[in-house]
């Protein structure tokens with residue numbers, strides 16, 4: 001049985017569909033930027049091939065270049081309700097990072113990795129056995145963690 005993997009913004013103007021066999025595993029980032037950007041304790045995301053993400057509703061674009069100019073993040077948000085839906089980054093071409101809480105099936109997500117835990121709030125506990133890193137994770141380890149479970 002296949003379940004569709006779809007999501008969208010709070011008001012419904014932006015909708016998307018992910019082409020994947022199953023709901024991708026999610027990771028939490030506890031860094032300060034993610035706290036600021038989400039207005040919450042951490043951001044929750046899934047990584048999917050950009051080619052497997054179909055978006056309808058013409059998202060607004062916000063581009064943010066790192067201070068050293070080495071990479072540009074392109075954030076897509078709903079132009080009506082301002083929900084941030086996904087982003088791409090020039091440092092990781094071909095991949096889209098979807099704000100996992102925008103998935104219709106967000107209640108089914110499994111959080112299989114935590115990064116930037118040195119910024120983690122005291123009230124949030126990471127279950128034992130779930131990989132976590134005090135800052136960013138080495139890419140190979142991170143991909144391995146996301147594909148497990």
Ligand SMILES: [Zn+2]
Nearest residue numbers: 009011078081
């Ligand atoms: Zn909206």
Ligand SMILES: [Zn+2]
Nearest residue numbers: 029030031034
């Ligand atoms: Zn972060």
